[in-house]
Amino acid sequence: MIKVGIVGGTGYTGVELLRLLSQHPEVELTVITSRSEKGIPVAQMFPNLRGHVDLCFSEPSAENLAPCDVVFFATPHGVAHALAQQVLDQGIKVIDLSADFRLEDADEWEQWYNQPHGAKSLLPEAVYGLPEVNREQIKQARLIAVPGCYPTSVQLALLPLLEQGLIETSGIIADCKSGVSGAGRQAKMGALFCEAGESMMAYAVSGHRHLPEIRQGLTRAAGSQVNLTFVPHLTPMIRGIHSTIYAPGKTAKIEALGVDGLQALFEQRYADEPFVDVMPAGSHPETRSVKGSNMCRIAIHQHKDTGLIVILSVIDNLVKGASGQAVQNMNIVFDLPEQMGLQVVGLLP
Ligand SMILES: NC(=O)C1=CN([C@@H]2O[C@H](COP(=O)(O)OP(=O)(O)OC[C@H]3O[C@@H](n4cnc5c(N)ncnc54)[C@H](OP(=O)(O)O)[C@@H]3O)[C@@H](O)[C@H]2O)C=CC1
Numbered sequence: 001m002i003k004v005g006i007v008g009g010t011g012y013t014g015v016e017l018l019r020l021l022s023q024h025p026e027v028e029l030t031v032i033t034s035r036s037e038k039g040i041p042v043a044q045m046f047p048n049l050r051g052h053v054d055l056c057f058s059e060p061s062a063e064n065l066a067p068c069d070v071v072f073f074a075t076p077h078g079v080a081h082a083l084a085q086q087v088l089d090q091g092i093k094v095i096d097l098s099a100d101f102r103l104e105d106a107d108e109w110e111q112w113y114n115q116p117h118g119a120k121s122l123l124p125e126a127v128y129g130l131p132e133v134n135r136e137q138i139k140q141a142r143l144i145a146v147p148g149c150y151p152t153s154v155q156l157a158l159l160p161l162l163e164q165g166l167i168e169t170s171g172i173i174a175d176c177k178s179g180v181s182g183a184g185r186q187a188k189m190g191a192l193f194c195e196a197g198e199s200m201m202a203y204a205v206s207g208h209r210h211l212p213e214i215r216q217g218l219t220r221a222a223g224s225q226v227n228l229t230f231v232p233h234l235t236p237m238i239r240g241i242h243s244t245i246y247a248p249g250k251t252a253k254i255e256a257l258g259v260d261g262l263q264a265l266f267e268q269r270y271a272d273e274p275f276v277d278v279m280p281a282g283s284h285p286e287t288r289s290v291k292g293s294n295m296c297r298i299a300i301h302q303h304k305d306t307g308l309i310v311i312l313s314v315i316d317n318l319v320k321g322a323s324g325q326a327v328q329n330m331n332i333v334f335d336l337p338e339q340m341g342l343q344v345v346g347l348l349p
């Protein structure tokens, strides 16, 4: 059995890890930390876990995490910077759900996250945990940076086109909508029911901190610099991300392929991917079809008037966008079947 520790067990991604890992046949939940709820039984705070998790929250320290084989950080930015080295030094793998190790360039990270990078020496070995791109590197990794929620939905939608050089590398627009759980469990005015309910708004239009992460991944896929306009929106749902991506095709290549060729390209690219579902041509995926599941559902269209390629991509921000993808990475690292503990079907309605 794999002994698992979770730092930050009281946040939304932490409790989602608990939900998934408590059902995982190869996992023994060993340590769950919270500074604010130290000593409190996990099942007292989260009654859905009664009968499934019998641990109490403990202090987040390297000493307490020592019995683990792997530690998940489900914490705000900067926490893994401070603790990851000590955890790794004990021979424990680290899977970080925050953005601490996602950007290769520490200066760029400091600009977007407005704080000093606290673990520059670990950056060269951190592996970006998008299995659809980095599966082989993940197998060997000690330290995994789980991609952000918006970056997961946008990259999966664009990879096949950029890898094949079928679209322009500038002029791409990613218009993304997120549920409110994306903002975390901490009390914030904008996440209040009366503020977020029955309303919708864009935010961080001039530049969101996921932009450099998306750009980094797309640039790697294309082999040349990619620029895009990424605009996130807050929508009145609890879970889910819906990304509508507009990409200018390279005219001759797209005309040669046609929309059927594009559909076939996506189907081939993701044929062996357990968590990417390319929907039948003409589909319009709904966020509720992936609610609670680790699936990314994608549909490809071409706009009749402008010829723009329009890709629709939906995920559950807390599952494929965070905790589910983190468990997928753990399965790969420990050489387990990638779908183990993750075969949850989306909830309808
Ligand atoms: N919500 C989402 O959809 C997604 C979130 N993420 C990322 O995952 C991480 C966690 O997000 P989320 O679960 O939403 O966050 P929350 O704010 O809901 O939870 C944060 C957790 O971290 C703990 N924590 C806070 N500060 C510290 C600290 N200094 N040391 C140790 N533990 C600490 C908190 O517990 P306590 O204070 O009691 O110790 C709490 O359990 C973030 O980096 C977020 O950006 C990534 C993708 C999607």
Ligand SMILES: CC(=O)N[C@@H](CCC(=O)OP(=O)(O)O)C(=O)O
Binding pocket: 097, 098, 099, 147, 148, 149, 150, 178, 179, 180, 181, 182, 183, 184, 232, 234
């Ligand atoms: C709706 C909402 O507020 N979403 C968050 C992004 C989700 C998240 O936690 O970001 P990381 O992937 O960087 O960890 C935001 O825009 O800041």
